[in-house]
Amino acid sequence: MVGSTALKASFVNRSDLKSLRQELEYLRAELQDDICARLEVVTGRQIAAGAKVDLAEWRALSSKGSGQELEALFKDLERVEAALLRMADGSYGTCPECGEEIELNRLRGDPAALFCIACVGQLQRKVAQS
Numbered sequence: 001m002v003g004s005t006a007l008k009a010s011f012v013n014r015s016d017l018k019s020l021r022q023e024l025e026y027l028r029a030e031l032q033d034d035i036c037a038r039l040e041v042v043t044g045r046q047i048a049a050g051a052k053v054d055l056a057e058w059r060a061l062s063s064k065g066s067g068q069e070l071e072a073l074f075k076d077l078e079r080v081e082a083a084l085l086r087m088a089d090g091s092y093g094t095c096p097e098c099g100e101e102i103e104l105n106r107l108r109g110d111p112a113a114l115f116c117i118a119c120v121g122q123l124q125r126k127v128a129q130s
């Protein structure tokens with residue numbers, strides 16, 4: 001830790017990446033468990049713990065009447081999976097919109113964040129206008 005009073009924004013280094021990956025893996029496991037439990041209720045089928053998530057298949061099952069809550073969980077899971085993929089290919093922590101590094105504090109708050117704060121603000125304004 002370099003001192004919390006530093007004014008300069010800090011970006012992700014190797015050890016941060018490790019803890020962020022752990023956080024993402026934890027989130028993924030939680031979401032999978034949550035989705036699993038809900039799907040079992042919806043489908044009446046037993047779903048093995050730690051079953052590999054086939055999003056397309058699960059989504060088809062969930063569309064049988066589970067509603068938006070599950071859809072939201074799927075979306076979260078997709079964000080988390082996408083972040084883990086970016087970690088694997090080395091693009092994690094870089095904003096695809098502007099190419100700048102994303103601040104560590106932002107990623108600590110939301111390890112699956114794709115865009116930097118500035119770009120996410122712009123994108124939200126665009127969505128709000130359309």
Ligand SMILES: [Zn+2]
Nearest residue numbers: 095098116119
């Ligand atoms: Zn950006």
